[in-house]
Amino acid sequence: MNDRNRHIIITGASRGFGRDLTRHLAENGTVLHLVARSEMSDLVLELEALGAKVHTWQQDLTQTDKLHILMTNIAAAIPADDVGYLGLINNAGMLDPVGPAGKYEYDSYKKNLEINFVAPLLLTHAFMELFQETGIVKRVVMISSGAAGKPYHGWSHYCSTKAGVDMFVRTVGIEQTRQRNPVEVMAFNPGRISTDMQEAIRSLNEDDFPMVHDFIAAWKEGRIGDSAEVAGRLARVMLAEFFPAGEILSHKDI
Secondary structure, three states, X not given: OOOOEEEEEEEOOOOHHHHHHHXXXXXXXXXEEEEEOOOOHHHHHHHHHOOOEEEEEEOOOOOHHHHHHHHHHXXXXXXXXXXXXEEEEEOOXXXXXXXXXXXXXXXXXXXXXXXXXXXXXXXHHHHXXXXXXXXXXXXXXXXXXXXXXXXXXXXXXXXXXXXXHHHHHHHHHHHHOOOOOOOEEEEEEOOOEOOHHHHHHHOOOOOOOOOHXXXXXXXXXXXXXXXXXXXXXXXXXXXXXXXXXXXXXXXXXX
């Protein structure tokens, strides 16, 4: 792309798929901006040993009124004369609470909507607002799910937020074709992969999630993808010359 640094922002970077992504993206010439609620000093050391420069940003994404400030602060840490590529991976997500709509506390549903839908859209909006006119490659990946296209009993909030993210990507993809310096946005469904979320799904109550036995069977039969391997494939797409802007891809597509 050029000899300037790549700056890549990743939410939910401290664990699971997000942590695996950081490892695949960490190399000389890359500056990673890691966003998570938890402290990440051990991960920073690991990524720096791989050659990356690392900045950490501790932020609870449910504090949606602070997300524009967060993105503005990150932008201020990216020197205009140092950057040749800008990336944002909206990876942070949560499944809880699980059960029929109306069963659990209002605040639990609100938190799920904020993490899965409100935060990634607001962060992407702020990213575009701040960098739209920057004449370099700019890419955003939203981590979606197969649940975006399939209703699961007990996952009304999760399915609907992921479907909303997919439609946001399709819409922004159309809008950005009119821009002189477009931001390329795509969504990626990693499938069922070996993360803490999949482990939590297998322990769900059948009354709240009748499909639990299907997920247990998939795990026992080895039909669960390897998180690190899938993260590596997505990292290659993120850095490839061609980027599928406006599209929704799954792990089967790359």
